[in-house]
Amino acid sequence: MLKILLPLALLATGLQASPLLAQTAQSAPTARISHGDLNLASAAGVKALDRRIARAIDQICEPQAGYMSIYLDRAEDECRTVQQAQIQPRRDAAIARAQQRAAVFASTAQ
Numbered sequence: 001m002l003k004i005l006l007p008l009a010l011l012a013t014g015l016q017a018s019p020l021l022a023q024t025a026q027s028a029p030t031a032r033i034s035h036g037d038l039n040l041a042s043a044a045g046v047k048a049l050d051r052r053i054a055r056a057i058d059q060i061c062e063p064q065a066g067y068m069s070i071y072l073d074r075a076e077d078e079c080r081t082v083q084q085a086q087i088q089p090r091r092d093a094a095i096a097r098a099q100q101r102a103a104v105f106a107s108t109a110q
Helices: 002-026 043-060 069-109
Strands: none
Touching: 043 069
């Protein structure tokens, strides 16, 4: 009987914790990722930018203390997915601008 009650108690507690996790994800901290020092027209520059983005996402999606560990992995994965989806268009636009500038510079230098 005790074996049945423990999972039910954990499930009930987890259901109460879910809105807290969602609330935390909505009020998550933000990070500013600078890239002015990178040449985003090069593969090395893009790789460096991607490392900075990954570090920022790691910091933003760090599990919050006090939540049940059974939900931390799912919440952290969801946070990473959301953050990556939010940053992707800005990342792609910055790279496209850098490549366009490099192409213009190359055509005017000839």
